[in-house]
Amino acid sequence: MDQDIREITLRIERASELADRILAETGKVLFGQRYMMERLLVGLFADGHVLLEGVPGLAKTLAVKTLAATMQAKFQRIQFTPDLLPADLVGTLVYNQRDGQFTTRKGPLFANFVLADEINRAPAKVQSALLEAMQERQVTIGEKTFPLDEPFLVLATQNPIEQEGTYPLPEAQVDRFMLKVKIDYPRRDDEMKIMRQYSMSDVPPVNAVVVPEEVLRIRKLVEEVYVDPKIEAYVLDIVFATRQPEQFKLSDLKPLIQYGASPRASIYLIKAARAHAFLRRRGYVVPEDIRAIGMDVLRHRVMVSYEAEAEEVTSEDVVNKIFNTIEVP
Amino acid sequence: MRAALAILSAILWAGAAPAADVTATLSPSTAHVGDTLRLEITATGTGNRPVLFPVPTDSAFEILRVDSSRIAQARLAFTLALYDTGTFTLREMPVVVGRGADAETLWTNPAPVVIRSILPDTAQALQPIKPYRKHPFQWRELLAWAWIPALALLSLAAWWLWRRYRKKSLPQAAHAKPLLPPHEEAVRDLMALRDKKYPARGMLKEFFVEYSHIMRRYLERRYDFPALEMTTFDLERELEDGNYDCALRNRLLPALRASDLVKFAKFIPDPNGCAGYIDLGFELVDVTKEKPHLEAAEEKAA
Numbered sequence: 001m002d003q004d005i006r007e008i009t010l011r012i013e014r015a016s017e018l019a020d021r022i023l024a025e026t027g028k029v030l031f032g033q034r035y036m037m038e039r040l041l042v043g044l045f046a047d048g049h050v051l052l053e054g055v056p057g058l059a060k061t062l063a064v065k066t067l068a069a070t071m072q073a074k075f076q077r078i079q080f081t082p083d084l085l086p087a088d089l090v091g092t093l094v095y096n097q098r099d100g101q102f103t104t105r106k107g108p109l110f111a112n113f114v115l116a117d118e119i120n121r122a123p124a125k126v127q128s129a130l131l132e133a134m135q136e137r138q139v140t141i142g143e144k145t146f147p148l149d150e151p152f153l154v155l156a157t158q159n160p161i162e163q164e165g166t167y168p169l170p171e172a173q174v175d176r177f178m179l180k181v182k183i184d185y186p187r188r189d190d191e192m193k194i195m196r197q198y199s200m201s202d203v204p205p206v207n208a209v210v211v212p213e214e215v216l217r218i219r220k221l222v223e224e225v226y227v228d229p230k231i232e233a234y235v236l237d238i239v240f241a242t243r244q245p246e247q248f249k250l251s252d253l254k255p256l257i258q259y260g261a262s263p264r265a266s267i268y269l270i271k272a273a274r275a276h277a278f279l280r281r282r283g284y285v286v287p288e289d290i291r292a293i294g295m296d297v298l299r300h301r302v303m304v305s306y307e308a309e310a311e312e313v314t315s316e317d318v319v320n321k322i323f324n325t326i327e328v329p
Numbered sequence: 330m331r332a333a334l335a336i337l338s339a340i341l342w343a344g345a346a347p348a349a350d351v352t353a354t355l356s357p358s359t360a361h362v363g364d365t366l367r368l369e370i371t372a373t374g375t376g377n378r379p380v381l382f383p384v385p386t387d388s389a390f391e392i393l394r395v396d397s398s399r400i401a402q403a404r405l406a407f408t409l410a411l412y413d414t415g416t417f418t419l420r421e422m423p424v425v426v427g428r429g430a431d432a433e434t435l436w437t438n439p440a441p442v443v444i445r446s447i448l449p450d451t452a453q454a455l456q457p458i459k460p461y462r463k464h465p466f467q468w469r470e471l472l473a474w475a476w477i478p479a480l481a482l483l484s485l486a487a488w489w490l491w492r493r494y495r496k497k498s499l500p501q502a503a504h505a506k507p508l509l510p511p512h513e514e515a516v517r518d519l520m521a522l523r524d525k526k527y528p529a530r531g532m533l534k535e536f537f538v539e540y541s542h543i544m545r546r547y548l549e550r551r552y553d554f555p556a557l558e559m560t561t562f563d564l565e566r567e568l569e570d571g572n573y574d575c576a577l578r579n580r581l582l583p584a585l586r587a588s589d590l591v592k593f594a595k596f597i598p599d600p601n602g603c604a605g606y607i608d609l610g611f612e613l614v615d616v617t618k619e620k621p622h623l624e625a626a627e628e629k630a631a
Contacts, residue, residue: 005594228593230538284594288560327557329538329592 005226008283015221016281019045021209025070028204030063031197032190038279039181039296040067040155044215045222046275048178048268049134049154051119051169051300058183060157064115067155069206071215073112074149080122082165086129090139104141109133112149112212116156120166130154131173151215171259171303178268179293180300218278225274226284230329232270234287238294239266241322242302250325253318256308261301268297287328295319349374351424353437355409361447365393365408368419370437372403375426383422383437389413414446511550512618518543519610528600534591536603541588544581544610551617561585574617581613 019041026037036052040063043050052060061077068075078089091107108114109130116130133139134154138147156177158169174180186194197203237248243260245253273289280289295316302315354369372380380403385392394408411417419440426433509517522543527536545564548556554567564585568578584606590596 005596226594228595231593282594286560286562286589286593288562291560291563324555324558328560 005283008221008224008226009281010283011221012225012278012283013281015218016278018210018214018218019279022067022070025206025209026063026066029066029197029206030059031193032186033059033063033183036060036063036181036183037067038276039179040064041279042272042275042293043155043179044151044153045218045278046178046268046271047151047153047219048271049156049176051174051177051180052155052157052183053160053180054157054183055161056159058185060183061115061117064113064155064157066206068113068115070208071112071210071212072208073151073212073215074110075113075115076108076111077115077117078108079117080119080126082121082123084122084126086126089126089129090133091141093142102142104144104146106141106146107139109139110146110148112151112153114152114154116154118158119156120158120168123167124170127167127169127173131176134176149212151212151219171300174300175262175264177300178272179296181296182299222271222274222278225277225282227270227274228284231273231285231287231290234326234329235266235269235273235290237326238290238298238322239263239269241326242298242318245322248322248326250322253321256305256311256313256318257302258305258308259303261298265298265301269294272297291323291328294323349376349378349426349433349435351426351435351437353419353422353440355419355440355442358441359443359445360411361445362412362414363410363447364444365410366390366442368407368409368440370405370407370422370424372424372426372435375403378427378431381425383424385409385419385422387417387419389417390419411442411444414444416441416443418442508550510619511547512614514550515543515547515614516611518546519607519614523604523607528603531600533597533600533603537588537591537598537606540606540610541585541592544585544613547614548577551619561589576613576616580609584609 022041023034023037030037036059040050042048044067052064054060065075065077078084087107089107089109091105091110093102094105095101096103114130119127119130133148137150137152138145140146185191239261241248241250241253242257242265245251245257269290270285272293273285276289276293277283277285282289298319299315302318304313304315304318308314308318349372351370351372354367354371356367356369360366368385370382372382382403382405384395385407390409390411392407393410396406396408419442421436421439424435424437426435508514518539522536522539525536525539527533527539542557545556545559548554548564552571552573554571556564556567559567561582565578565582567573568582587596587598587606591598
C-alpha cells in the first residue's frame with residue numbers, strides 16, 4: 001500500500017476508537033438502530049446534515065439526543081410547530097428600556113447540535129430560516145451576522161405519515177441535507193431488548209465521551225481518506241445515470257425521472273463515502289462505500305416523474321436500478 | 330209632382346258653388362295577414378285651397394309607405410298592412426281644407442277591411458310521402474376516401490421494406506462470432522493478460538483491473554448473476570449465501586480483495602506474485618467450469 005494511505009489508515013484505526021466510544025455509549029440506550037447511528041456518525045464526520053424519516057416511535061429523536069449527549073457540546077432541540085417563527089430559531093433584537101439600546105438575543109440555532117424535530121410541521125419561512133443557516137453556517141439578526149459554532153450539525157426528523165397540516169420540505173431544501181435516512185422497525189430480538197429496557201424505570205445514563213475539538217480533528221482526517229480516480233468516475237457514472245439514463249443502457253428509466261441528482265450529490269457521495277470508509281477503518285474508499293451510502297445520499301435528490309408515481313415507482317427503485325446496472329470499477 | 334220637385338232641385342244645385350268633399354278608400358276590402366293594402370284619401374272640390382291630409386293613427390294598421398301626389402285633385406296614398414285576423418275599420422280622419430279663418434275640417438268615411446288567416450287548407454287530401462331521391466354515383470366522392478387505401482399501401486410498403494432490410498441484416502448477425510463458453514473466454518482472456526506482461530512493465534494497477542474484470546465476467550457468465558455490477562463485499566455475500574464451489578470463496582475472494590487494494594488504495598504488490606494470480610485464475614476456471622452432462626454424472630456417481 002502507498003505510504004501515505006498506510007499512514008492514514010493507521011491514524012484512522014487509532015481515531016476510530018472514538019467512533020467506537022460513541023457507539024458504545026449510544027448502545028446503552030439504543031437497540032437495533034446501528035444503521036441509523038452509523039449514518040448519524042457519517043453526517044457528523046463528513047460535516048453533512050441528516051434528515052431522519054420514519055414512523056413515530058422508532059427512536060429517531062432519542063438517537064439524536066443520545067448522540068448529542070455523548071459529546072460535550074451544546075445541544076438544542078426545537079420542536080417544529082405550525083406557529084413557530086423564524087425569530088424563534090435564529091433569535092431577535094430586544095429593546096432594553098434601561099439603556100435604550102437594542103440587544104441581540106440569540107436563538108437555539110446557536111448550538112453544536114440542533115435537533116429539528118418534525119421539521120415538516122413548521123411553515124416554509126421557518127424551514128427556510130433553518131436551511132439557510134445550514135448552508136451558510138451563519139445567522140443574521142438585524143444588521144449583524146453571527147457565525148455559527150463548529151461543529152454545527154442539524155439533525156432533522158420527519159414523519160412520513162399524517163401529512164395533513166404539514167409543510168413538506170421543497171426539493172431544493174431537502175437537497176441541503178447530505179443524507180436522508182429512512183428508519184425501519186427493529187428486528188424481533190432488538191425489540192425484546194427495547195421492551196425489557198424501557199419497561200424499567202432506570203435507564204442507564206449516557207456519558208459525554210467526546211469533545212467538539214475531537215470531532216473537528218476527525219473531520220480533517222476524513223478529508224484525507226484517499227479516493228481513487230476510478231471511484232470518482234464511478235460516482236460520476238451514477239450521478240450522470242440519474243440525469244441521462246439512456247447513456248448508461250437505462251433508457252427505461254428516462255420517462256420515470258423528472259430531475260436527476262444535482263452536483264451536490266457527487267460532492268456528498270464522495271464526502272459520505274470517505275466518512276463511511278473511516279467508520280470501516282480504511283484510509284481509502286472502495287466501491288462498497290459508495291454502494292453503502294449511495295441510497296441515503298440519492299433518494300431525496302432524484303425526482304421521479306408523474307408517470308413513475310402512477311406506476312408506483314419510487315426514487316429508491318430508480319437508484320437501486322442504477323446501482324445494479326452501473327458496472328463497479 | 331215628384332218629378333217637378335226633382336227638376337227644381339237640380340236647377341238649384343247646378344246654380345250653387347261646388348262643395349268640398351273627402352273620401353277614404355281601402356283596397357282590397359278582403360286580404361290575408363301581412364298582405365299590403367292601399368289607402369287613398371281623396372279631397373275633391375277644394376279649388377285652389379290647400380289641403381292638409383291626416384295620417385292614420387289606428388294602431389292595428391301599420392304604415393309601410395306614404396305616397397303623395399297631386400294630379401287633378403288632392404290625393405294622398407298610403408301602403409298599409411295588418412298582422413291580425415278579423416274585421417277592422419279605419420276610423421274617420423279629419424282633412425283640413427283651406428287656411429286660417431277659411432279653414433274647413435272635413436271627415437273621411439270609415440273604411441272597413443276583412444283580414445283572413447293563411448292557415449293551410451286541410452280540406453284537401455294529404456299528398457303521399459315522396460320516395461328517397463336517388464343520388465347519382467360520382468367518382469369525385471370516392472376521392473375523398475382515397476387516403477385510406479393509400480395509407481394502407483404505404484404501410485404495406487414500409488413493412489415490406491423493413492422485412493427486406495431485416496432479412497439482409499440477419500446474415501450479417503449470423504456472421505458475428507458466437508460467444509465462447511464462459512471458461513473458454515476466461516482462459517483466453519487470462520492468457521491474453523499474461524501475454525501483455527503488465528507486471529514487467531510496472532503496470533500493476535492495469536493488471537489487477539483487468540484481472541478482476543476477467544474473473545467477475547467469468548462468474549457472471551458461468552453462474553448467471555450480475556458479478557460485474559457487484560462490489561467485492563456483495564460478491565462475498567453472494568458466494569457465501571449461494572451454492573458455489575468453496576474454492577471461489579476461499580481463494581478467489583482474497584485475490585479480489587488484493588485487487589481492490591491495488592485498484593483503490595495504491596497498494597503495490599510484488600510484481601513476481603502476479604503470475605500466481607494468473608495461475609489461480611486458470612485453476613479456478615478449470616475447477617468450476619461447466620462440465621458436460623455425462624462427465625458430471627460420472628463424477629457424481631464416483
